[in-house]
């Protein structure tokens with residue numbers, strides 16, 4: 441199982457991911473799109489990298505707004521898997 445990161449490790453890694461915030465043991469990013477169709481098109485683009493990583497974001501969709509949350513459910517907090525996938529997802533859209 442992936443190792444939980446320390447508070448200092450989280451802060452250091454988060455500083456390298458300006459588009460994400462850390463709250464309540466998860467990484468979070470909000471994206472805004474033109475409309476619902478574009479929001480869903482973006483969500484569909486997440487499938488392949490998430491499946492390839494074997495790691496999946498929690499996704500909240502509200503019309504044209506998509507909130508991505510990353511945490512390692514198996515470990516109960518943030519691990520390297522979350523930061524790695526966040527970097528990959530930043531390449532999308």
Ligand SMILES: C[C@H](O)[C@H](O)[C@H]1CNC2=NC(N)=NC(=O)C2=N1
Pocket residue numbers: 494495496497498510511512513514515
């Ligand atoms: C068996 C376990 O559910 C799988 O290894 C994966 C699936 N995707 C996952 N995604 C996230 N975010 N956390 C997990 O712990 C996780 N586990």
